[in-house]
Amino acid sequence: MVERQLSNREGRATRGLLILLAILFLALFLLLPLYVVFQQALSQGLGLYLAALADSDARDAIRLTLLATSVALPLNLVFGVCAAWCIARFEFRGKSLLSTLIDLPFSVSPVVAGLMYVLLFGVHSPLGGWLEAHGLKVVFSTAGIVLASVFVTFPFVARELIPLMQSQGSEEEQAALVLGASGWQTFWRVTVPNIKWGLLYGVILTNARAMGEFGAVSVVSGHIRGETITLPLHIEILYNEYNFVGAFACASLLTLLALLTLLAKTLVEWRQHRATVRAGEQTLDLRARALTHLNRESA
Amino acid sequence: MSIEVRQLSKRFGDFVALDRVDLSVDHGELLALLGPSGCGKTTLLRMIAGLDRPDAGQVLFSGEDATARHVSERQVGFVFQHYALFRHMTVFDNVAFGLSVKPRATRPGKAEIRERVMSLLKLVQLDWLANAYPAQLSGGQRQRVALARSLAVEPKVLLLDEPFGALDAKVRKDLRRWLRDLHDQIHLTSVFVTHDQEEALEVSDRVVVMNHGRIEQVGAPDDIYESPASPFVTHFLGDVNLFHGRVESGRLTIGPFAHAVNGVDDAERAVAYVRPHDLDISRLADGALAAGRVAHIHAVGPLVRLELQRDDGAAIEVALAKERYRELGIAPGDLVYVKPRKLAVFPDGQDYVI
Amino acid sequence: MSLLNRQYSMLPGFRLAFGVSLFWLGLIVLLPFAALIVSTAGMGWGAFAHTLADGRVLASIRLSFATSLCAALINSAFGLLVAWVLVRYSFPGRRLFDAMIDLPFALPTAVAGIALTGLYAPSGLIGQWLEPLGLKVAFTPLGIVVALTFIGLPFVVRTVEPVLQGLEKEWEEAASCLGASRWQIARRVLLPTLLPSLLTGAALAFARGAGEYGSVIFIAGNIPRVSEIAPLIIVAKLDQYDLHGATAVAVVMLAISFVCLLLINALQWRVARRHGVGR
Numbered sequence: 001m002v003e004r005q006l007s008n009r010e011g012r013a014t015r016g017l018l019i020l021l022a023i024l025f026l027a028l029f030l031l032l033p034l035y036v037v038f039q040q041a042l043s044q045g046l047g048l049y050l051a052a053l054a055d056s057d058a059r060d061a062i063r064l065t066l067l068a069t070s071v072a073l074p075l076n077l078v079f080g081v082c083a084a085w086c087i088a089r090f091e092f093r094g095k096s097l098l099s100t101l102i103d104l105p106f107s108v109s110p111v112v113a114g115l116m117y118v119l120l121f122g123v124h125s126p127l128g129g130w131l132e133a134h135g136l137k138v139v140f141s142t143a144g145i146v147l148a149s150v151f152v153t154f155p156f157v158a159r160e161l162i163p164l165m166q167s168q169g170s171e172e173e174q175a176a177l178v179l180g181a182s183g184w185q186t187f188w189r190v191t192v193p194n195i196k197w198g199l200l201y202g203v204i205l206t207n208a209r210a211m212g213e214f215g216a217v218s219v220v221s222g223h224i225r226g227e228t229i230t231l232p233l234h235i236e237i238l239y240n241e242y243n244f245v246g247a248f249a250c251a252s253l254l255t256l257l258a259l260l261t262l263l264a265k266t267l268v269e270w271r272q273h274r275a276t277v278r279a280g281e282q283t284l285d286l287r288a289r290a291l292t293h294l295n296r297e298s299a
Numbered sequence: 300m301s302i303e304v305r306q307l308s309k310r311f312g313d314f315v316a317l318d319r320v321d322l323s324v325d326h327g328e329l330l331a332l333l334g335p336s337g338c339g340k341t342t343l344l345r346m347i348a349g350l351d352r353p354d355a356g357q358v359l360f361s362g363e364d365a366t367a368r369h370v371s372e373r374q375v376g377f378v379f380q381h382y383a384l385f386r387h388m389t390v391f392d393n394v395a396f397g398l399s400v401k402p403r404a405t406r407p408g409k410a411e412i413r414e415r416v417m418s419l420l421k422l423v424q425l426d427w428l429a430n431a432y433p434a435q436l437s438g439g440q441r442q443r444v445a446l447a448r449s450l451a452v453e454p455k456v457l458l459l460d461e462p463f464g465a466l467d468a469k470v471r472k473d474l475r476r477w478l479r480d481l482h483d484q485i486h487l488t489s490v491f492v493t494h495d496q497e498e499a500l501e502v503s504d505r506v507v508v509m510n511h512g513r514i515e516q517v518g519a520p521d522d523i524y525e526s527p528a529s530p531f532v533t534h535f536l537g538d539v540n541l542f543h544g545r546v547e548s549g550r551l552t553i554g555p556f557a558h559a560v561n562g563v564d565d566a567e568r569a570v571a572y573v574r575p576h577d578l579d580i581s582r583l584a585d586g587a588l589a590a591g592r593v594a595h596i597h598a599v600g601p602l603v604r605l606e607l608q609r610d611d612g613a614a615i616e617v618a619l620a621k622e623r624y625r626e627l628g629i630a631p632g633d634l635v636y637v638k639p640r641k642l643a644v645f646p647d648g649q650d651y652v653i
Numbered sequence: 654m655s656l657l658n659r660q661y662s663m664l665p666g667f668r669l670a671f672g673v674s675l676f677w678l679g680l681i682v683l684l685p686f687a688a689l690i691v692s693t694a695g696m697g698w699g700a701f702a703h704t705l706a707d708g709r710v711l712a713s714i715r716l717s718f719a720t721s722l723c724a725a726l727i728n729s730a731f732g733l734l735v736a737w738v739l740v741r742y743s744f745p746g747r748r749l750f751d752a753m754i755d756l757p758f759a760l761p762t763a764v765a766g767i768a769l770t771g772l773y774a775p776s777g778l779i780g781q782w783l784e785p786l787g788l789k790v791a792f793t794p795l796g797i798v799v800a801l802t803f804i805g806l807p808f809v810v811r812t813v814e815p816v817l818q819g820l821e822k823e824w825e826e827a828a829s830c831l832g833a834s835r836w837q838i839a840r841r842v843l844l845p846t847l848l849p850s851l852l853t854g855a856a857l858a859f860a861r862g863a864g865e866y867g868s869v870i871f872i873a874g875n876i877p878r879v880s881e882i883a884p885l886i887i888v889a890k891l892d893q894y895d896l897h898g899a900t901a902v903a904v905v906m907l908a909i910s911f912v913c914l915l916l917i918n919a920l921q922w923r924v925a926r927r928h929g930v931g932r
Binding site: 015018019021022023025026029030031032033034035036037039040075078079081082083085086089090091092098101102104105107108109110111112113115116117118119120122124125127147150151154170173174177182183186187205208209211212213214215218219232233235236239244247248251254255257258259261262263265266 | 662663664665666667669670671673674675677678681682683684685686687688689691692731734735737738739742744746750752753754755756757758759760761762763764765767768769771772777778779802803806860863864865866867871884887888891896899900903906907910914
């Protein structure tokens with residue numbers, strides 16, 4: 001048995017070589033870029049690093065990024081839950097079309113996305129002209145940046161929830177309704193607890209992407225300093241001005257955000273895994289209790 | 300509460316799930332809906348609950364039309380085939396759910412909820428598991444939690460979809476008896492769906508046999524088993540032997556065999572259905588229905604099962620009491636004759652496809 | 654309800670949820686697409702042809718798709734390797750690497766762009782070693798391939814991983830008991846099973862790479878006709894208020910991406926069907 005398994009696996013040398021190759025590839029493409037960000041940011045000492053972050057332009061950029069994300073996130077969260085509720089819970093004509101359209105933003109270049117918003121809301125367009133006449137500017141303003149952020153993060157929550165809800169089925173919700181619960185009671189007390197981890201994961205991804213979006217935001221931003229510069233755009237400006245410490249210092253913030261995102265994602269997955277393992281352990285515990293219970297009854 | 304179903308129909312695309320079904324369930328009765336998968340029994344149950352909407356027809360509760368009533372207002376208890384327990388809630392919270400979602404005006408207090416839930420858990424003998432999660436329970440325990448949960452809201456009707464379908468054989472038998480006892484205790488109008496004829500015959504007061512979206516027969520378990528109304532019911536309720544003959548002025552003739560049958564129209568081609576245990580074996584050809592050579596003998600258990608081979612190659616199955624078998628002293632290869640104690644006759648060509 | 658021909662379900666909230674979904678989809682996705690279509694329809698063939706006749710534009714489109722294809726191929730090979738190693742072997746740091754695979758999804762593209770440039774510029778950490786060998790990465794098409802390889806890395810790994818996990822070891826063992834060599838097993842048993850997911854991953858990486866902007870513009874150097882990508886042309890035309898030109902390039906890019914995805918889908922369908930892998 002052991003012998004057969006050994007003879008069947010790759011030799012030690014092959015295995016070692018494959019692992020080495022994979023690690024080299026990952027180190028080259030994942031670890032080194034991370035290292036460079038922090039190395040460059042701190043290359044002139046901690047003082048300059050902190051000064052770069054305390055710069056008023058940098059703070060404006062951070063503020064705008066947080067603002068855009070805090071608007072885009074809840075909007076796409078509500079949409080994602082609604083879309084998942086329709087697609088995973090109902091049969092209707094046009095369902096696959098809806099599903100395809102939700103994915104559309106994934107297959108469009110961010111730059112093209114930005115361009116579409118410029119075409120829609122730019123001063124030359126009828127809609128843009130009308131809005132401008134009513135004092136509402138979309139392109140080259142915060143509103144445009146929010147819209148671009150919403151567009152690029154549009155599918156994340158729905159994409160996480162749809163397969164999850166489909167695999168769970170709707171029997172628990174049906175049971176809740178038979179028991180007399182109202183629609184909202186069913187949603188809050190049965191649906192939400194069942195999808196909370198998927199929801200959290202979708203939110204994490206949306207947040208990361210919204211804070212880091214570059215292409216689409218760059219097109220609609222107009223690069224007005226102190227007004228329409230998000231953190232990624234600020235990094236570009238600093239970099240093009242050869243202010244490498246400043247650029248990498250800001251980049252290090254977003255890198256930390258990315259690492260936090262990965263950590264949160266791993267924790268979510270780990271928790272889900274642990275929940276099933278713990279349920280298994282407690283079952284064993286219950287078996288023991290069942291035995292004592294039976295003993296007590298027969299006594 | 301009594302239930303009445305009038306001319307209920309439902310199609311899913313081209314598939315006819317229910318075809319103008321009429322049925323009435325008396326107050327306090329335990330009724331079984333029996334049939335093969337796809338016969339429409341679950342659809343019928345879900346329509347009574349309000350989980351599906353009929354294309355046509357009515358559902359009446361205590362004589363009142365409830366067809367348009369929403370599921371949450373029908374006051375039914377529904378036990379799902381896979382229980383549908385809320386996986387993130389403890390057993391206690393599962394059972395308490397129905398009470399805790401009531402509008403504030405009619406919602407019982409915390410202490411009262413607690414008392415009611417615990418007494419229900421006691422009823423299903425699971426009070427010691429109140430703090431466990433569904434994932435930690437065995438199939439039978441989940442089933443009983445689901446039942447307690449549906450009873451918590453004091454439903455007027457209890458509906459169960461394949462209540463024992465997902466359990467193993469031993470637990471099934473125990474729970475079956477337990478459900479019957481429980482029903483005798485609380486006397487709630489109950490309907491359950493099953494594809495297992497033994498289950499339906501053992502547990503229920505009345506059985507409804509369904510096929511292809513129609514009701515084939517309704518009756519007490521005894522009646523259904525002893526006098527099946529159609530070839531389908533005969534087939535579905537257990538093993539059966541077929542003998543082809545004809546009916547003329549109230550007499551069935553199959554070769555030299557003749558038998559008086561009542562209430563069967565004359566037919567050029569008719570089929571007699573005889574269950575294995577309704578056949579007796581004789582060494583004499585006199586008055587025999589058919590002859591065959593003993594091909595196999597299975598002598599394990601109280602009944603001995605014989606497989607006879609006819610001249611035309613067809614097989615006849617016979618079940619004999621062990622004593623009778625010893626008395627006859629049959630050995631493989633013997634030529635023997637079978638005589639029916641009881642038979643059901645239907646004109647040939649009647650549809651009995653399952 | 655009758656309009657949508659919805660099957661009755663006792664679950665509530667369809668109208669509300671569907672209404673919200675449709676409204677948001679319309680506002681965020683459909684309306685901008687409509688704007689693109691209306692602008693395209695309005696500009697006429699002349700403006701279209703004029704833009705595309707520009708050699709610089711054509712070169713950029715060719716460059717975007719060619720570099721993206723190269724990166725997708727590299728990712729197919731290395732992605733398969735990485736997925737294999739992560740699923741089949743255990744070694745110190747395996748879980749860390751597994752978690753890190755998604756870094757390109759999580760790391761903002763602009764950060765990736767300047768970090769890769771910092772690595773591969775002639776004075777950079779890796780660039781300084783490649784320079785004496787006469788190998789220039791940053792500010793050449795090779796740099797673009799590097800950036801797109803980074804961006805597309807998770808796609809192949811994440812699509813192949815679950816299939817590899819689901820693949821039963823017994824199956825492989827059965828093949829080897831039948832006297833197949835390691836190489837034969839890999840080629841005749843593993844590869845056909847993995848091919849559909851490998852194709853999916855590569856297609857996703859390719860589609861993403863062709864439209865990528867943030868991570869590329871820093872390392873590309875943006876030399877016209879050499880290392881200038883199509884999305885940059887769009888941005889440049891917008892900066893010059895050449896809306897028609899930008900739209901033309903965008904539409905051509907969308908059309909090419911769309912055709913590529915259709916072809917890959919068809920290919921995938923055929924592969925899956927031939928090997929009887931239900932998809």
